[in-house]
Amino acid sequence: MSIPTEPIGSVPRTAELLRGFQDHAEGRIDDAALRELTDQAVADTVARFEATGSPVVTDGEQGKPSFLTYPVAGIADLAPDGAVVPFADGHTRQLPVLTSGPFRYAAHAADQLRATLGHTTRPVKQPVIAPSALSLLYPSGGIDGYPREKFVADLVDETEADIRQCLEAGAAVVQLDFTEGRLSLKLDPSGGLLRDFVALNNSVLERFTAEERARVGLHTCPGGDWDSTHSADVDYADLLPDLFRTRAGRFYVQLASEPDRRRVLGVIRDHLPSDARVFIGVTDPIDPRVETAEEVRDRVLEAAEFLPVERLGTCDDCGFAPFADDTSTSRETAFAKVAARVEGTRLAAEALGA
16 A cells, blocks of 8 residues: 655755846846756756655746746736735735736746656656646736636647646646645635636636646645735635545645644544545645654644545645745755655555555
8 A cells, every 4th residue: 555645845945046036137147047047956856856755746936036927927918917826924915917828838847847747757747836826927907918718728729738738748637736725715715716717727628638636736824924814714625625626636735733623624524525635734835943853743644534545545744835035934844744744654654554
């Protein structure tokens, strides 16, 4: 008996790469030099994942300015004054806003995936941003000559291409990041916005076969940035029943930092689609304390009381640095938590009868 375990995505960028981002922004190095620094950071990240025994690796999103805005970084038809996301500690993140159409990605995740594949023979997971998140870039007042319906059609096409290129390039798994799902219930407690988000994401996923969707997952968490969250106070019981209507083959659910894990596990048990696997978070990236392998083991055994082991996996609660400038967690701490997740999952599988 084995239990799959996967990272969510980002890890803190190397110090050299962070300096490179700054030097590039201020014109001290060119694109080629930044690409070289990024490749060095990816190589180091993959090697560190492998050293933990992780059966699946990622590039740690080293080359992304953020998990959300990588497809539109640098495009001309954006203004900086979009929606503001407040976090519990008082800091905010502001999204850009689209000023004209048509909407097109400036970069696709498959480009980063191909570079990662050159550094490892292990299965590679590629995170991509969900279309529901990018839908927030369209201004509430509309755009002259570019109606929202046309924007959504373009967005669906672009997101499909982002996922499909990753699958065709060799990704073992493609993960849609859906942190805005829980946030949507703060913006609209009626659940209407959440259901709209699920429908939009499904309009992309329905373009894939059942076999392809088995390799596509959806990640939910309350946000994680500078050791704070934007929607941890939203009840999972209000989120998960609608979220599990997403036509994904895998779900990655933040759980380690939940105050009542057993209650959430009951909701998962009652609503998880019959053809899907759930990966539960067993390490908390915004807690500076590194979990022990035994703690991870016990969290997995707890989950196995509610869910069949053949439908269970483990993950980190969320990425360790979804925004490139978040240095609140060190790379050493991040990989120590990954190692605890890997070993604790192995111990749980052993306890369950391997």
